[in-house]
Amino acid sequence: MSAIVAIWIFIIVARLVLPAIWNAVTNAGPLRDEWQRRGKVAGHRGPGPRSFKGRAGRREWWLSTLGNAVVSVIVGAVPAIGTLLTLPWVVATLAVNARRLHDLSLSAWLQLVPMAFGFAAAFFYFQLGGPDNPPTTSWTFATPEGQFTLLAAATALVYLGFYGLVGFAPGRGGPNAYGEADAA
Structure with missing residues (x-):
């Protein structure tokens, strides 16, 4: 019971107390001047x-x-x-x-590609037994366990590629069909 109480306290602090402290810090003094110098409203974080x-x-x-x-x-x-x-x-x-x-x-719809792989792997996992009887790793691709291993590896590579692209590729400068680039 104490773990649940601790988690609720963490949620309340994270959602109520920390934003109040952040607003108090960013709306005063030199930090506000830096936000205005960059052409942003003090405390604005974008959408x-x-x-x-x-x-x-x-x-x-x-x-x-x-x-x-x-x-x-x-x-x-x-x-x-x-x-x-x-x-x-x-x-x-x-x-x-x-x-x-x-x-x-x-397009934002591109994020559905790794999600489709993930859902397919999860569906196949539960078809093979799920958490009660998990499939074993097999490199014999003629068996269902081998096919699941191949699908799980492909899913991991697709997610790795997606998050590599999204996390490390530089954004396109200037305006595009989705709006202006961040000035900062």
């Missing part, structure tokens, strides 16, 4: 975390992705209701991926 419109640079993508992963792991540890609480972070991850793909002048 909202669940917005699929606009563009996101590499820095915004990395910070959002790492933050979403940490929060999803912590909140997902809460039994039963954890999955429901994780859904907002899944939407935020899809949104920042969409904005990052827009920064690369690509």
Whole structure:
């Protein structure tokens, strides 16, 4: 019971207290002047975390992705209701991926390619027995276990390629079909 209370306290602090401290720091003094020098409104972070419109640079993508992963792991540890609480972070991850793909002048629908591989691998995993009777690793591709091993390896390579592209490729400079590039 104490772990659940600790997680709820963490969620409250992360959602209420930390933003209040951030607003107090960024709306005063030299940091505000730096924001205005860059042509931004003090405290503005771009589109909202669940917005699929606009563009996101590499820095915004990395910070959002790492933050979403940490929060999803912590909140997902809460039994039963954890999955429901994780859904907002899944939407935020899809949104920042969409904005990052827009920064690369690509369609946000491209993120469905690795997701399709992941869903296919999960479906095949449960067809072979799921967590009660997990498939063994087999390099004999004529067997269902071998085909699952090949699909799981292909899925890992597709995800690695997608996140390599999104995480490390520089954004396209200047305006594109999805909006202006970040001036910073």
